[in-house]
Amino acid sequence: MAHNDSFFSALQQLRQLPLDVRTITLGINVSDCHDHGLHGLCESLYQRIISKAERLTGICGEVSSLFGVPIMQRRIVVTPIDRVAQGFDAADLVNVAKTLEGAAAQVRVDRIGGFAADVQHGMSSSARELILSLPRALSQTVRVRAAVHVGTTESGVNMEAIALMGRILKETAEADAERNGDAAAKLVILANNATGHPHLTGACLGDGWGDLVVHVGIGAASIIRHALVERLEQEPNAPLHELAAEIQTAVFQSTRTAELVGREIADRMGADFGGVDVSLAPTRRPHDSVAALLSLLGIEQVGAPGTATALTLILNAVRAGAAFASCSAGGYSRIMLSVLEDSALAAATKSKELTFDQLCMAANAGSGGLDLVSLPGDTDVATLAAIISDQVSFAVLNRRPAAIRLIPVPGKRAGEGVTYSGMMNDAVILPVRGTGLSKTFIERGGRLPPVR
Amino acid sequence: MARRYIMTVLAANRVGILAALTNALDELGGNMLDVSQAVIQDFFTMILAAEFPVDRDPEVIVDHIRAVCRPFGAEVALKNPENEPAFEIFEEPTPRQRYVLTAAGPDRPGVLRFIAHRLAQDDIILIDLQGMRSKTNHSFLASMELAVPPGVDALKLRTDLDHEFRADGITIALQHRRVLAALAHPEPVGFNTVSPPAYTIAGGAG
Numbered sequence: 315m316a317h318n319d320s321f322f323s324a325l326q327q328l329r330q331l332p333l334d335v336r337t338i339t340l341g342i343n344v345s346d347c348h349d350h351g352l353h354g355l356c357e358s359l360y361q362r363i364i365s366k367a368e369r370l371t372g373i374c375g376e377v378s379s380l381f382g383v384p385i386m387q388r389r390i391v392v393t394p395i396d397r398v399a400q401g402f403d404a405a406d407l408v409n410v411a412k413t414l415e416g417a418a419a420q421v422r423v424d425r426i427g428g429f430a431a432d433v434q435h436g437m438s439s440s441a442r443e444l445i446l447s448l449p450r451a452l453s454q455t456v457r458v459r460a461a462v463h464v465g466t467t468e469s470g471v472n473m474e475a476i477a478l479m480g481r482i483l484k485e486t487a488e489a490d491a492e493r494n495g496d497a498a499a500k501l502v503i504l505a506n507n508a509t510g511h512p513h514l515t516g517a518c519l520g521d522g523w524g525d526l527v528v529h530v531g532i533g534a535a536s537i538i539r540h541a542l543v544e545r546l547e548q549e550p551n552a553p554l555h556e557l558a559a560e561i562q563t564a565v566f567q568s569t570r571t572a573e574l575v576g577r578e579i580a581d582r583m584g585a586d587f588g589g590v591d592v593s594l595a596p597t598r599r600p601h602d603s604v605a606a607l608l609s610l611l612g613i614e615q616v617g618a619p620g621t622a623t624a625l626t627l628i629l630n631a632v633r634a635g636a637a638f639a640s641c642s643a644g645g646y647s648r649i650m651l652s653v654l655e656d657s658a659l660a661a662a663t664k665s666k667e668l669t670f671d672q673l674c675m676a677a678n679a680g681s682g683g684l685d686l687v688s689l690p691g692d693t694d695v696a697t698l699a700a701i702i703s704d705q706v707s708f709a710v711l712n713r714r715p716a717a718i719r720l721i722p723v724p725g726k727r728a729g730e731g732v733t734y735s736g737m738m739n740d741a742v743i744l745p746v747r748g749t750g751l752s753k754t755f756i757e758r759g760g761r762l763p764p765v766r
Numbered sequence: 767m768a769r770r771y772i773m774t775v776l777a778a779n780r781v782g783i784l785a786a787l788t789n790a791l792d793e794l795g796g797n798m799l800d801v802s803q804a805v806i807q808d809f810f811t812m813i814l815a816a817e818f819p820v821d822r823d824p825e826v827i828v829d830h831i832r833a834v835c836r837p838f839g840a841e842v843a844l845k846n847p848e849n850e851p852a853f854e855i856f857e858e859p860t861p862r863q864r865y866v867l868t869a870a871g872p873d874r875p876g877v878l879r880f881i882a883h884r885l886a887q888d889d890i891i892l893i894d895l896q897g898m899r900s901k902t903n904h905s906f907l908a909s910m911e912l913a914v915p916p917g918v919d920a921l922k923l924r925t926d927l928d929h930e931f932r933a934d935g936i937t938i939a940l941q942h943r944r945v946l947a948a949l950a951h952p953e954p955v956g957f958n959t960v961s962p963p964a965y966t967i968a969g970g971a972g
Contacts, residue, residue, distance in 0.1 A: 322898055322907050328949055329868045329939040380863065381942045382921055570948040573955040587956070641954050 332540050333571045334384045336597060337531035338374055338579060341519040341588065342366045344428075345393045352406045355399060356413040363390065363417035363426075366526055371422040373582045383575055386533060386597050390418055392428035393519045394461075396441045404447035411451035411458050418457040428519060430461040433475040445475075448482050452497035453489035463504040464702075467710045471505070471762035473703060479503055480699030480756070484722050487691070491724040494732045498721040499654065499686055503702050505709040505716040508646070526585040530576030534568040534594050534632070535602040542610045557611060558631040565592065565635030573640050590643045592636035594628070595650035596657070604649060605658035616651075616662050617672035622679035625649055629680035646715055651676055653741055654686040654721075660739035664731075670744040678708050683716035688732050688743050691724045698722060700752035710765055768817035770799070770847055771827065777840030779810040787812075790834040794827055795819045862891070862913040864943035865920055869927070870907040871936030873899055878908065880930055885910075888918045911943070 347358040367390055378385045392398075392414070399410050411429055418426035429451065431441035448460055462479055465471030487495030508520070519527070541564040545552055573590050580587035596604050605616040607628065613620045629649055636643040653659045653673070662668040670687075677684045683705050689698070702718055709716030723732050728745035777783055791798060801814040818827055828844055835842050869877060878897070885892060890912050897908035914920055924940040931938060948955045 321896070322909075324950070325866075325868060325909055326870070326907060328946060329870070329941065330937065331949075333945065379919070379921060381945050382924075382940060383945065567949050570955055571945060574944060574948040577956050639954065642956075 328567075331567055332536040333382075333568065334386060334533040334536065335378075335530055335572050335575050336533035336595060337387045337389055337529075337591070338370075338385055338576065339389045339391055339427075339529040339531070339588075339591075340367055340370050340423075340583070340585065341391045341523055341527040341529065343393055343519060343523070343525040344398055348398050348400065350401065352402060352409060355402075356409060359392075359398075359410070360413050360417045363392070363414070364420055367417075367421040367423065369583060370579075373579055377575055377578045377582065381571075381575060381578070383571055385575065387425070388423040389425040389427065390421070390423050391519050392426070394430040394432060395428055396431040396438070396444045399444070400440045402440070402443060404443045404450075407444050407447035408450045408454065411447065411455050411460075415455040415458050424457065425459050426457050427459040427461070429458050430463070432463045433472050434463050434465050434469050435472065437472070437475055437478075445478060445482055448501060449485040449489040449497070452486050452500045458500065460501045461504055461507075462501070463507045465505045465706050465710055465762065467506055467713045467765045470764040471703065471706055471710055473756070473761050474759040476503075476703045476706065477696075477699045477756050477759055479702060480695040480697075483698055483702075483720060484693075484695055487722045488724050494726070494734060495688075495691070495721045495723045496734055496736075499719055499734075499738070501719065503706070503718045505683075505706040505718075506713070507715055507717075523588065524586050526583065527588040528576055528580035528583060528585045529588040529591060530572045530579075531591040531593065531595070532565070532568040532572040532636075533597065533602075534565050534592075535596060535604055535607070536599070537568050538564040538594075538607060539601055539610065540564070542607065546610065554611075554627060558627050561628055561631035562635040565594075565632045566639045569636045569639035569643060573642060587642065590636070590640050592632060592640075592643050592647040593650055594632055594647070596652060596655050596659075598655075600657065603656045603658040605651065605656050605662065609658070615665065615667050616659055617668040617676065621672065621676050625676060625679040646682075648682040648715075649680040650685055652685040652719075654688065654734060654738040657739055660741040663742040663744055668744065670746050673744070674704070677705065678712075682709065682714060683718040684720060685717065686719050686721070686738070688721045688723050688726075688741055689746060690728045690743055691722050691726050693722050693746060694750055694753070696753040696756040697746065697749045697751075699756045701746070703756075707762070710762070713765070768797075769820050769822065769824070769827075770815060770817045772813070772815050772845045772847060773831070774814075774843045775810075775812045775835060775840050777810050777835070777838050779805050779808050780838055783810060783835070783838050783840060784812075786834050786838065787831070790831050791816055794822060794830055796822075796827070858915070860916040862915050863920070864893070865912045865914055866941050866943060866946055867910045867912055867924075867927075868907065868939045868941075869931065869936055871905060871931070872934065873904050873906040874934055874936075877906075877931070877936065881910070881927060884923070884927060885912065888914070888923065890914050890918065890923075 342363060344359055344362050347362050349355040349358060374385050374388055399407060414426045431444045433441050452460060464475045483498055486501055487498040490497035538561050541560040545560045569590055569592055577587045594604055596602050608616050608624050611624050613624050632647050636647060705716055705718045723743060726743055728743050731740055731742050733740045796816045796818040799815040799817060803812040832842050892910055893913055894911040899906045920940055924938055927938040
């Protein structure tokens, strides 16, 4: 019985933390499911996923209730399909995507990643067919998430692939025109995608992860907000380093919680425990906006001067907190400024103060790429490719990963509103300046040599 | 075979009580097994288990200890476990889960009473209880470590308590022991392998 003040004050601090876990990701090795026949491949993929993942939802529920920690989203990732499904054409690959969809639905997970191609050095015919299948694959499925890896610091950037992706992105959006191009939101273009830890979007089961692994993504937006609000109540004029310390502590707490939950789930699933993805991302709950943290810090609207500074402060605090919390913390953490998933960011698009260029700048101060940004539907293919290649170039130059998701909204122009179902908010399309001026550059194709 | 006693001591807190008590135990040939103490509002209390040689007369033990404690104005109570109605010691097939329940807010009578009844309803064992009331503003914070049997929904417990106390501005939190340990210990999760021992029940005492 230790009846003393320090016990109580510690308890006061910990007792009402809004702890949660953003994602649980089950990585399943499917590389041995390859088959020369489409039917054999699909059947074996389906059975493999079902047999490995069928207990996942139940176990997530049990562990979530045991610890009193909600888990916001369950996902599966598989070995990149361009490796597994070799020798098939685009039409066949659409069926593979549907197989993944069916399996994910059967085991009741929200997303399935791994419909992906690695083209950073060159493009195999299987990778090309997968890319060509994307418009149909993504408009005809709900849970499937696709990724194309286009460049790294060491290998350079495949500009030809990016040029192709500009076109594919537009076609994907147009294939889903009734849903405002939603399918394009399920496609991410990656740079410097290390196999170390799967990132939020574009997750695949990277090389060397074994047959079954559980990764966990932290839920930190609520708990950072809670910490900042409490601190600012006591000290409204707190200096920046004190707020950074609060963020660091909050991220420490979320990382510890996530690892506890992730390890317990891995244990019960008979899987390896992989890593903790310490990215800061918004969720659909009202207070879980990442951009709103900026206004707590004192940047009244995201995008205004000071945004990059504030993001740097947050990012450093996130990394410091996570590094001490866990030996399995992902090597690279980022702040996801996902326009359509972040209520404050989506609202900012309506204000006329936020510009596309500000988003590009913010994307480089910690976010690692433009994420879920809706663009005018008539943006030409070369401009789309050039926007992507700019983001990729920043990443490759700064030796960090990037993940880019753009949605050219069919039939809509800058200034018009867009609505999506599911996790996304309403937003207004931002105008992009300088369109139509990059055609000659992009059409040259080729590649960017590696960064020395 | 040794003779075992459970003893409690209650006294106004003063330097020397523990010294005197342990002197007495030594003189009696006794050995302290388990002990816990607390100081509340300047009063000291201790509960301990001690064992003595079997040939030591129980009345001698009791008298000697009381004599030693009398100058401190300390009250001593002793119980011999052998004289208690038989404890049924049984192993539960599934171990209980440990949670920490905390309640905090403006103080009013009846809070602990309601919680205690609610815990008993679900056969929840109270392992540790601490409470403190602020001297300045009549708010309190109480913390209870619970051993919850399998099949009891801890979240429902929290919701029920929250429902009862919300109107009075009293907040209820319920956290699994492993979550609190993960938040509080320096070592990362997975390396912090000190888990609480499986709780064995003796009788129906809660």
